Amino acid sequence: MTARVEAGALVLQLEERKEENVRGAVLRFVFEGASERVEIVGEEEVPTLWNYILGNDPGRWRVGVKGYARVRYRGLYEGVDLVVRERGRDLEYDLYLAPVADLSKAVVRVEGARGPIHLDEEGDLVLETSLGGVRLPRPKAWQECGEREEEVDCEYRVLSEDRFALSAPAWRHAGRLVIDPGLVYSTFLGGNNHDTPLAVAVDATGASVVTGSTQSSGFPSTAGSFDTTFNGFSDVFVARLSPSGSSLTYSTFLGGVFDEEAWAIALDATGQPTVTGWTESTDFPTTAGVVGTTFSGGFTDGFVARLSVSGSALVYSTFLGGTATDVTRAIRIDAAGTTVVGGTTLSADFPTTPAALQPGFAGGFSDAFLTAFNPSATGIVYSTFLGGGASEEVFALAVDAGGSATAVGYTSSSGFPTTPSAFQPIFNGGPSDAFVARISPSGDSLVYSTFLGGTSWEDAMGLALDALGVTFVSGYTSSTDFPTTPGAFDSSFNGPPGITDDVFVASLSPGGSSLLYATFLGGDSYDEARGLGIDGSGAVTVAGFTWSRDFPTTTGAYDTSFDGPVCDFFVSRLSPTLDSLRYSTFLGGSGSESIPGMTVDPAAEATVIGQANYGGFPVTPGAFDTSHNGGWDGFVARLDLLPTGATAYGTSTAGCAGALPIGVTSIPQVGNAAFAITCGHAPATAAGFFGVSSGGLATPILLGSLAVWIDPLAPVFFEIIVPSNTIGASTVPIPIPAVPALAGAQAFFQFAWPDVCAPGGISASNALEIVVQP
Secondary structure, three states: OEEEEEOOEEEEEEEEEEOOEEEEEEEEEEEEOOOOOOEEEEEEEEEEEEEEOOOOOHHHOEEEEEEEEEEEEEEEEOOEEEEEEEEOOEEEEEEEEOOOOOHHHOEEEEEOOOOOOEEOOOOOEEEEEOOEEEEEOOOEEEEEEOOEEEEEOOEEEEEEOOEEEEEOOOOOOOOOEEEEOOOOOEEEEOOOOOEEEEEEEEOOOOOEEEEEEEOOOOOOOOOOOOOOOOOOOOEEEEEEEOOOOOOEEEEEEEOOOOOEEEEEEEEOOOOOEEEEEEEOOOOOOOOOOOOOOOOOOOOOEEEEEEEOOOOOOEEEEEEEOOOOOEEEEEEEEOOOOOEEEEEEEOOOOOOOOOOOOOOOOOOOOOEEEEEEEOOOOOOEEEEEEEOOOOOEEEEEEEEOOOOOEEEEEEEOOOOOOOOOOOOOOOOOOOOOEEEEEEEOOOOOOEEEEEEEOOOOOEEEEEEEEOOOOOEEEEEEEOOOOOOOOOOOOOOOOOOOOOOOOEEEEEEEOOOOOOEEEEEEEOOOOOEEEEEEEEOOOOOEEEEEEEOOOOOOOOOOOOOOOOOOOOOEEEEEEEOOOOOOEEEEEEEOOOOOEEEEEEEEOOOOOEEEEEEEOOOOOOOOOOOOOOOOOOOOEEEEEEEOOOOOOEEEEOOOEOEOOEOEOEEEOOOOEOOOOOOEEEEOOOOOOOEEEEEEEOOEEEEEEEEOOEEEEEOOOOOOEEEEEEEOOOOOOEEEEOOOOOOHHHOOOEEEEEEEEEOOOOHHHEEEEOEEEEEOEO
């Protein structure tokens, strides 16, 4: 789709290309009765300059033309402004209405549609073209009341077969009304300087707890939090957002007079956040009785700090380090409350325990380390170096049910400790290899340890374990011979060899002896994965940033076009066997962005955090902060990773493994023979029920404690018995025939399972609404 704006009209042009032929359809939106004295103003200037050098007449050339993220049509009607934004190749527009404006005057005539325009059951406006249907989501609107924003119900009104208007009956005309036809859940989080979210965790309520560093004295803190005052050059921050992202539950600084950064966060069973990172401040706050109450020396020390659930107090805080530089980058808390951290150290006297796997520094520039604290941080359970004769660093950790910690990162050491039966016991060459190492619960031996790489460089930065102990790893590689497996989604390196990076995603057997699945993921430039998570269905989600305009995306994803100008975020979901891409989207605005962190919650939604350096980054109405604050601003965004035509609704009746998320493998589209519906967290190797209905329920039918969200009295309703696999995942194929008349067909689905942990002995997923796309 391409877009342009003409006086009084928006023009959307859809094109379908087949070899050398181009077929197109044009839709023109004409704002009837619009003022002829509209003032056009560029907003949110971007750094890119444009040159238009056409023909041989220099007098007609234009060089150094400024670019803008938004264009405002001021005075489209009396008291009404139109703001047009372009994201990649997608056009978005907002209407801004002053309190005195008359919304009913904004009437839009559609030119170029085939047949009458109409509304679907969700209130979306549907326009038919020769290339298929165009669906405009029901608009979102909010009114500005001082510094607050209140959501207002808004809907399309079809006036005739080619004309529509907008209606917002709840608008009180007390504040400016803003109407936006389509945004995703997203909020800025920052102050007046540079802000860097580096890690995020989601608690049982769906609230996001974010940590990182800030150079902003005006970073938002909340009354009653542990520390509301900025302390030095940069401080750690810990902030908890409400599940909807609309408010801060708490936000606190944490730091001393110099610099610090928090690199990782973990939540315990009560929701208390524990953060870890590094500090230069000798006065970094610590608590009495912990392992390290004084700065050990060198350039930086690691720290581990736990806050109360409300963010109002330090439960404990300790330094961790020796007399040189120490950086802590990863953290996990096991079922017994033991906190395991990992990172890198240059300190030969880094504190270790006598029976540790590697109590002494291995030499070279740096060693990785793993340290386990007791639940109060008053003692060390174990602490060990992990390295060879060059340099190592741990970037991610996981702890299994037995208390064994698995660490991933990079090593430049051919002598890095591995185990004989490991998948790759020998260093593969180049500047570095990724490594995957699992250590015993007592920290005295390796369960397994393996290199993972090709003949160039690798770094592993994401890690997750499934219920069977399979290890999933992500990172980036410049090795064209990085090991992939038959049938992988992408078995070939994508960029120029030796110059660029590709993302890699891999899974190892529970014993680390074999590579189960591995794939590249990327485009023709730099691609780096910074976070990884797996959901209850076993699907693997990775997030990071890309410079590749051809980074693979999927049909129906949120944003399938590179937004640039330099790099964009990406969020991608792969099948458990890494042989297909279930969902992949860009996420960005008119500036540059980076994603250093991501987590997948029990609902299978992805929460990503990062930085954006311009205000064109997409935010949602009612979000905590919808304005870019300056410099590199932090952001928090949540995506459901469902394509167009698939909507999850209702709640799950939780079972032994928790809530049961329902999802899809691809877009529900005419001719998609590979379409399937998934469920996770079911009992392993069990038989359950898969319900199909032509109707959904806004209020569930309660069968005891079981919530049924699909209508058993609808004209079409049936159930089939379906199996789950060894990790409690189920996939039900529903191939969609290539019959154009199916476009717009609607169906509703839900899973139910016998489950000893669920009330009444039956667990159930939430429900899924499917609308077949053209």
